[in-house]
Structure formats: C-alpha cells, structure tokens
Amino acid sequence: xxxxxxxxxxxxxxxxxxxxxxxxxxxxxxxxxxxxxxxxxxxxxxxxxxxxxxxxxxxxxxxxxxxxxxxxxxxxxxxxxxxxxxxxxxxxxxxxxxxxxxxxxxxxxxxxxxxxxxxxxxxxxxxxxxxxxxxxxxxxxxxxxxxxxxxxxxxxxxxxxxxxxxxxxxxxxxxxxxxxxxxxxxxxxxxxxxxxxxxxxxxxxxxxxxxxxxxxxxxxxxxxxxxxxxxxxxxxxxxxxxxxxxxxxxxxxxxxxxxxxxxxxxxxxxxxxxxxxxxxxxxxxxxxxxxxxxxxxxxxxxxxxxxxxxxxxxxxxxxxxxxxxxxxxxxxxxxxxxxxxxxxxxxxxxxxxxxxxxxxxxxxxxxxxxxxxxxxxxxxxxxxxxxxxxxxxxxxxxxxxxxxxxxxxxxxxxxxxxxxxxxxx
Amino acid sequence: xxxxxxxxxxxxxxxxxxxxxxxxxxxxxxxxxxxxxxxxxxxxxxxxxxxxxxxxxxxxxxxxxxxxxxxxxxxxxxxxxxxxxxxxxxxxxxxxxxxxxxxxxxxxxxxxxxxxxxxxxxxxxxxxxxxxxxxxxxxxxxxxxxxxxxxxxxxxxxxxxxxxxxxxxxxxxxxxxxxxxxxxxxxxxxxxxxxxxxxxxxxxxxxxxxxxxxxxxxxxxxxxxxxxxxxxxxxxxxxxxxxxxxxxxxxxxxxxxxxxxxxxxxxxxxxxxxxxxxxxxxxxxxxxxxxxxxxxxxxxxxxxxxxxxxxxxxxxxxxxxxxxxxxxxxxxxxxxxxxxxxxxxxxxxxxxxxxxxxxxxxxxxxxxxxxxxxxxxxxxxxxxxxxxxxxxxxxxxxxxxxxxxxxxxxxxxxxxxx
Numbered sequence: 001x002x003x004x005x006x007x008x009x010x011x012x013x014x015x016x017x018x019x020x021x022x023x024x025x026x027x028x029x030x031x032x033x034x035x036x037x038x039x040x041x042x043x044x045x046x047x048x049x050x051x052x053x054x055x056x057x058x059x060x061x062x063x064x065x066x067x068x069x070x071x072x073x074x075x076x077x078x079x080x081x082x083x084x085x086x087x088x089x090x091x092x093x094x095x096x097x098x099x100x101x102x103x104x105x106x107x108x109x110x111x112x113x114x115x116x117x118x119x120x121x122x123x124x125x126x127x128x129x130x131x132x133x134x135x136x137x138x139x140x141x142x143x144x145x146x147x148x149x150x151x152x153x154x155x156x157x158x159x160x161x162x163x164x165x166x167x168x169x170x171x172x173x174x175x176x177x178x179x180x181x182x183x184x185x186x187x188x189x190x191x192x193x194x195x196x197x198x199x200x201x202x203x204x205x206x207x208x209x210x211x212x213x214x215x216x217x218x219x220x221x222x223x224x225x226x227x228x229x230x231x232x233x234x235x236x237x238x239x240x241x242x243x244x245x246x247x248x249x250x251x252x253x254x255x256x257x258x259x260x261x262x263x264x265x266x267x268x269x270x271x272x273x274x275x276x277x278x279x280x281x282x283x284x285x286x287x288x289x290x291x292x293x294x295x296x297x298x299x300x301x302x303x304x305x306x307x308x309x310x311x312x313x314x315x316x317x318x319x320x321x322x323x324x325x326x327x328x329x330x331x332x333x334x335x336x337x338x339x340x341x342x343x344x345x346x347x348x349x350x351x352x353x354x355x356x357x358x359x360x361x362x363x364x365x366x367x368x369x370x371x372x373x374x375x376x377x378x379x380x381x382x383x384x385x386x387x388x389x390x391x392x393x394x395x396x397x398x399x400x401x402x403x404x405x406x407x408x409x410x411x412x413x414x415x416x417x418x419x420x421x422x423x424x425x
Numbered sequence: 426x427x428x429x430x431x432x433x434x435x436x437x438x439x440x441x442x443x444x445x446x447x448x449x450x451x452x453x454x455x456x457x458x459x460x461x462x463x464x465x466x467x468x469x470x471x472x473x474x475x476x477x478x479x480x481x482x483x484x485x486x487x488x489x490x491x492x493x494x495x496x497x498x499x500x501x502x503x504x505x506x507x508x509x510x511x512x513x514x515x516x517x518x519x520x521x522x523x524x525x526x527x528x529x530x531x532x533x534x535x536x537x538x539x540x541x542x543x544x545x546x547x548x549x550x551x552x553x554x555x556x557x558x559x560x561x562x563x564x565x566x567x568x569x570x571x572x573x574x575x576x577x578x579x580x581x582x583x584x585x586x587x588x589x590x591x592x593x594x595x596x597x598x599x600x601x602x603x604x605x606x607x608x609x610x611x612x613x614x615x616x617x618x619x620x621x622x623x624x625x626x627x628x629x630x631x632x633x634x635x636x637x638x639x640x641x642x643x644x645x646x647x648x649x650x651x652x653x654x655x656x657x658x659x660x661x662x663x664x665x666x667x668x669x670x671x672x673x674x675x676x677x678x679x680x681x682x683x684x685x686x687x688x689x690x691x692x693x694x695x696x697x698x699x700x701x702x703x704x705x706x707x708x709x710x711x712x713x714x715x716x717x718x719x720x721x722x723x724x725x726x727x728x729x730x731x732x733x734x735x736x737x738x739x740x741x742x743x744x745x746x747x748x749x750x751x752x753x754x755x756x757x758x759x760x761x762x763x764x765x766x767x768x769x770x771x772x773x774x775x776x777x778x779x780x781x782x783x784x785x786x787x788x789x790x791x792x793x794x795x796x797x798x799x800x801x802x803x804x805x806x807x808x809x810x811x812x813x814x815x816x817x818x819x820x821x822x823x824x825x826x827x828x829x830x831x832x833x834x835x836x837x838x839x840x841x842x843x
Binding site for chain 1 (some may be wrong): 477563565615618619621622624625626628629630632633636637639640643644756759760762763766797798799800801802803804805806807808809811812815816818819
C-alpha cells in the first residue's frame with residue numbers, strides 16, 4: 001500500500017524477531033495486568049452493570065449485566081493466548097491490529113473493574129471518547145498532510161488556537177457557517193506563513209513552528225483581553241447542533257454512539273476517509289508522499305516539489321483550522337484564552353503514534369481521547385488514580401513508541417529537510 | 426548559525442576574550458540583523474497597538490488623518506508607559522533623588538531593577554536552549570525543566586529545616602539544577618540511545634512536567650492549610666538575599682545568572698569538552714571520525730541544558746515567589762527558545778536578549794495599566810522578532826542590506842531523523 005521502500009522496510013520491520021518477541025511480552029504484560037490489577041482485587045460474585053443507552057437518547061436497550069470476575073478472567077486468558085501466539089509464532093503484518101485489540105481488552109477490563117458492584121454508562125463513555133477524539137484526530141491529520149510532504153509542523157497547536165478565536169468572532173457576527181469558513185481559512189493563513197518561512201526562506205521548520213505558536217498565543221490572548229472581554233456579543237457564536245443520520249441512528253447501542261454528532265465529527269470521518277484514500281490510492285497522494293520521501297527524485301520526475309509542499313502545508317493548516325473551530329463552534333460556544341490546552345500537541349503525538357498514517361492517527365486519537373475522557377470522569381467513577389497520571393499517559397506512550405521499544409515508526413525520509421533545487425550549470 | 430560558528434571562531438583570526446568574540450560577530454554584520462529585527466518588531470508592535478486602539482478605527486471613517494494622529498498618540502503613550510514601567514520615570518527619579526527620601530528613591534529605581542529581576546529566568550532559560558543549540562540539540566523542553574526545577578528546589582526550600590543560609594541556598598539551587606537536569610537527561614539519553622527525536626520527546630516531557638506539577642501541588646507538596654494548589658513557603662534560610670529594601674525584589678539570582686553565563690561561555694569556548702560539544706553540534710560525522718564520544722556529549726549537553734533551565738525555575742521560587750503555584754511561569758521556557766535564537770546562541774547575546782525580554786515583560790505590566798494594551802502584545806512582538814531573525818532575508822529586503830558572502834541563512838536546519 002505504500003511505496004516500494006516502505007514496503008521493504010515494513011517487511012524487514014515485521015519480520016524482525018526482536019520486535020515479535022517484544023510485542024509478545026507487551027501482550028502478556030497486559031494480560032498479566034488484567035489479572036493482577038483487576039481480577040485479583042475483585043471479590044467473586046460481584047456484578048458489573050453496563051448501561052447501553054447514552055444520556056438523552058430515545059432508544060431503550062436493556063442493561064448488560066455480567067459477573068465481573070468471570071469476565072476479567074476470560075479477558076486475561078484471551079489476552080494471554082494472543083500474547084503467547086505472538087511470542088512464538090507472531091501475527092506478522094497484523095501485529096499492530098492485535099496490539100489495538102489487546103489494549104482494548106485491557107481498557108474494557110479496567111472499565112468492568114471500575115463498575116463492579118455498580119453501573120456505568122458504557123455507551124455514554126464511548127460517545128464521549130469519540131467526541132474527545134475529534135480535535136486530536138483533526139490535529140493529527142493536519143500533521144500527516146504536512147509531514148508526508150516533508151514539512152514538520154509543530155504549529156498545529158497555534159493554528160488551532162487561532163482558528164478557534166477567528167471562528168468564534170466571525171461566528172458571532174455572521175453566523176456559524178461564516179465562522180467555520182473563517183476559522184478554516186485562518187488556519188490556512190498561518191500555515192501559509194509556516195510554508196513561506198520554511199519552504200521559501202528555508203528557516204528551520206521547528207523555529208518557524210515555534211514562531212507561529214508564540215504568535216498565535218500572543219495575538220489570541222491580546223484580542224481576547226482587548227476586545228472579547230468588553231464586547232461579549234463578539235464572543236457568543238453558539239454551537240452546531242447534533243445531526244442524526246436517519247435510519248442509522250435508530251440502531252440500538254451503536255446508533256446514538258456513532259450517528260448522532262455535530263458536523264465536526266462527521267467532517268472528521270469524511271476527511272479521514274478522503275485522506276486515507278487520497279494519500280495511498282491516488283496519483284496526488286503518490287506525488288505528495290514522494291516529495292516527503294525523496295524530493296530530489298520527485299523533482300527529477302517533474303513533480304513541483306515547492307508547489308506540492310505549499311499545497312500540503314496549507315491544506316494541513318486548514319485541517320487544523322477545522323479542528324480549532326471545533327473548540328468554539330462545536331464544543332464550548334465561546335473563546336477562552338489558550339483554550340486548546342495542548343490538544344494540538346497531543347494531535348502531533350497521535351500522528352507519531354499512528355505512524356504518520358491517517359487511520360493510525362485516528363486510532364491513536366481514540367486512545368488519547370479515551371484517556372482524556374476518563375481523566376475528566378475519574379472522580380465521578382470513584383477511582384483513586386490521580387487524573388493527572390491518566391493525562392500524562394498519551395505523552396509517555398508516545399515517548400515509548402518513539403524510542404522504538406515496540407517497533408520504530410516510519411517517518412517520511414525527508415521530513416523536516418528544506419528542499420534546495422540545484423542549479424543546472 | 427550553529428553550523429558555521431566553530432570555523433568562525435576557531436579557524437579565523439581568533440578573538441580571545443568574552444566580549445572580543447561578541448564584538449567580532451557584531452562587526453562582521455551578523456549582529457546587525459538581530460538589532461534591526463528588534464527595532465522592526467518594536468515598530469510593528471507600535472503599529473499593532475495603533476490599529477487596535479478604539480479611537481483610531483472609530484475616527485477613521487470621518488478623518489483618516491486624525492485617526493493616524495490618534496494612532497501615533499496611542500503608540501507613543503503605550504511605549505512611554507512601557508519605558509516608565511521598565512526603566513523608570515526620569516522625572517520621578519530626579520524628584521526622588523532631590524527629595525532624599527530612601528523609600529521614594531527605592532520606588533523610583535524599582536522599575537529598572539525589577540526588569541533585571543524579571544530577566545533572571547530568561548537568562549538561565551536562554552542559556553539552557555543556547556547550550557543545546559551549540560550541541561545540535563533543540564531543547565523545546567525548557568519550560569518543563571523549569572517546572573521540575575522549581576518543584577525540586579521548593580521542596581528542599583521548605584522541607585529541609587535548621588540549616589544556615591550559606592548551606593541551604595546552594596542546596597536548594599542544586600536541587601533545582603538536578604531536577605531540571607533529570608528532565609533534560611531523559612530526552613538526551615533517548616536521543617543518544619534510540620534516536621528518538623529530542624524535539625518530540627521534550628514537547629512530551631513538557632506536558633508530563635505540567636501534569637506532574639499539578640499533581641504534586643494537589644498532593645504531596647500542597648500547603649497543609651489550603652485547598653489551593655500551592656506549596657508551603659520556603660524557609661527564610663533558603664531565600665535568595667535581596668539587596669535593597671522593599672519594594673525592590675532584585676536578588677542574588679541576577680548575579681548568579683551572570684556567573685552562569687560566563688561559565689557557559691568558558692565551557693563552550695575555552696574547554697576541550699566545549700570544543701567537542703560544538704563540533705558534535707556543527708558536524709556530527711566529523712566529530713565521529715575524530716573519535717569524539719557523541720553519546721556522552723549529547724547526554725551531557727541535554728542534562729546540562731536541563732539543569733540550567735531548572736535553575737531558572739529555582740531562582741523564581743527562591744528569589745521572587747518563595748512558594749510554588751502552577752502559574753508561576755509566564756512561558757519562560759518558550760520565550761527562552763526565541764531569545765536563544767535572537768542572541769545567536771552566544772552567552773553574551775543571550776544575556777542581552779534576556780534583559781530585553783525581561784524589560785519588555787516588566788514594562789508591559791505598566792503599559793496594560795496606563796494604556797489598556799494587553800500584556801500579550803509582547804508575545805506578538807517576540808514572534809515577529811523571532812521570525813525576522815529566523816528568516817534574515819526578510820530584514821535584508823526591508824533595509825536593502827547586501828547578503829553576506831558567507832551564507833548564514835540556514836538557522837540550524839535539520840529533520841526529525843536527527
């Protein structure tokens with residue numbers, strides 16, 4: 001599905017014995033975690049109740065009640081079997097998928113353990129996870145677009161923040177639609193500056209990203225303090241209502257979780273599909289990736305490296321702008337100073353975690369969104385884990401991935417390197 | 426710039442002393458760009474103040490000329506407030522000196538000394554980032570290292586009792602250094618051992634540090650009698666001495682910062698290890714062929730860089746606040762990246778840039794009160810100045826400067842791969 005180099009690399013990567021064993025040990029450790037942390041601390045006969053109707057939905061679906069200890073033992077056993085198979089035989093190319101599955105088993109075990117003896121609205125949690133994953137995934141998709149074309153973008157945070165403010169102001173003055181478009185364009189504008197600095201002026205891309213982050217924090221806080229504090233009507237855009245997909249929303253359990261969201265969620269799904277298809281199955285994507293992997297070769301084949309990079313970075317900025325507009329038009333309905341609170345950087349982490357791939361980024365976005373959602377609800381759930389540690393988890397996980405403990409990611413080869421066209425003399 | 430510095434300093438006629446190198450770079454023209462960048466940034470900042478002033482855009486439709494006049498007035502008024510808030514009001518200083526009242530004199534000179542006090546964390550933070558740059562490492566994690574350094578030093582500051590100041594202060598500062606150094610060591614070690622890029626790792630470490638600080642201030646380090654996330658006050662024996670009576674907060678930290686700047690200069694340019702460090706930063710392949718221990722240099726440079734950033738946090742805690750609250754840092758670490766670049770990663774440049782930033786930040790408080798210009802204007806100016814420094818071609822085209830014979834366009838160009 002990728003270029004020849006990547007396929008060769010992945011073959012080497014997946015074939016490596018070390019990675020296979022490390023993954024096997026990781027699976028077994030998660031299985032042991034389910035057993036030691038959850039099953040051993042659960043008294044026999046306790047029951048877990050999962051409520052399967054998210055709050056506010058009409059559909060009624062019976063609660064799911066089961067014996068906690070039995071389920072935890074089954075989960076631990078299943079994870080252990082997967083781990084053992086991975087250790088001795090290996091799942092080959094499907095290893096990452098199985099990793100996701102085992103992580104899911106672990107999280108499900110955790111939730112069952114939390115809810116043992118009481119009830120938990122599982123559907124509500126899943127829905128909240130999806131919602132929290134939206135800005136993270138959009139940020140990650142922005143990163144994927146830029147970095148696949150060879151431009152490092154650490155300014156996702158700044159672009160999101162800017163778009164959040166611009167969307168709030170324009171949304172208040174001229175309606176939600178105008179606000180959304182303005183937000184997307186403001187992200188694109190900052191991205192254009194990033195592109196100009198890093199492609200034309202060949203500034204270090206991290207410096208350029210830092211410039212944009214400082215600028216975005218400064219200007220949004222300035223305008224918020226100078227104008228939005230005194231002119232409240234400029235900061236009251238309202239939010240997009242949820243849309244229900246007719247028919248699908250009536251499916252029990254699944255329906256309210258997946259098919260009743262605002263346009264930011266559906267936009268994310270569409271962009272995810274488009275980007276995945278575009279990057280890996282179209283000529284456009286092949287060109288974009290070739291510019292990120294080997295710009296000189298791409299240039300020799302007649303691809304305009306500079307134009308491709310400009311296009312990718314500006315599109316990436318617009319994607320971040322869409323994600324930024326979510327904060328004001330899709331969630332809070334108001335701009336607050338530095339309201340993105342590091343979501344753009346989590347998006348960057350999700351991109352790395354997702355191995356510079358759109359679908360992988362979404363997976364990572366879900367995982368990080370889950371951590372985010374859980375951290376906000378730990379106190380309500382009565383779990384005595386400090387929420388700060390859960391909020392740290394995405395960052396620690398990214399560092400572990402980056403260290404290559406569970407297999408090195410494949411970043412675009414020319415990521416971060418300015419392209420210098422050679423003169424023909 | 427990190428790339429071509431070694432040959433600049435070592436191969437050509439070698440200026441030997443602290444300021445010699447600095448003047449050498451100034452006359453070579455490489456400092457002209459930062460100076461012009463700062464001036465341009467300040468002018469654009471004034472323009473920005475003018476166009477966001479209410480009277481200016483309300484009168485624009487009736488009389489553009491009058492609006493321009495009002496804009497100039499607003500910008501002038503803001504910068505006057507900035508000057509009075511950061512350097513001092515000249516009239517007030519003269520009156521105070523004539524009056525001879527000690528309290529009035531202290532108050533009159535306070536703005537200037539407060540600016541120097543504000544610049545202390547910037548000096549340490551800037552040195553931290555600059556040291557990393559010289560070793561070819563991009564330490565975005567200064568902010569997190571500052572948090573950890575502040576946390577470890579505040580702990581030693583309040584929990585250790587019964588020590589004389591002469592022991593307690595170095596101990597608390599040392600704890601701050603070690604805390605920051607640990608936070609720098611981890612990404613340095615990951616970079617050297619696994620190739621994990623220090624930019625991503627330091628960004629991640631920043632957020633881990635923020636969450637850890639939040640947790641500690643709500644848990645183990647929380648002041649017993651409150652429910653707010655704030656630490657107990659440090660012991661009097663751990664407070665950095667202040668040299669003048671209130672309201673002046675100018676403290677020993679400024680002198681320590683200058684000493685640290687000299688130490689970094691000495692280390693970088695006068696020791697063999699510094700030479701190794703700069704070689705690794707400029708050309709890792711050459712360093713490898715020369716038999717230098719790149720792993721050691723990378724890990725040591727990141728640890729040292731983190732330690733310096735940790736001292737920035739320690740100084741804020743021990744010298745200014747005497748306690749730790751989550752909002753103690755107004756983005757020192759992120760600003761440090763900007764000023765290390767503006768100071769061209771040279772200790773003298775860093776100190777000057779840090780004093781400039783400290784002065785601007787301090788004056789901006791007065792500007793906010795007197796001219797209703799939000800303090801965040803400083804961040805906008807910083808971003809503009811940094812953009813001009815990073816892309817000197819913009820400044821050259823504005824001021825019609827000739828491009829230098831030796832290309833120094835590429836400010837520190839590398840990819841993720843490292």
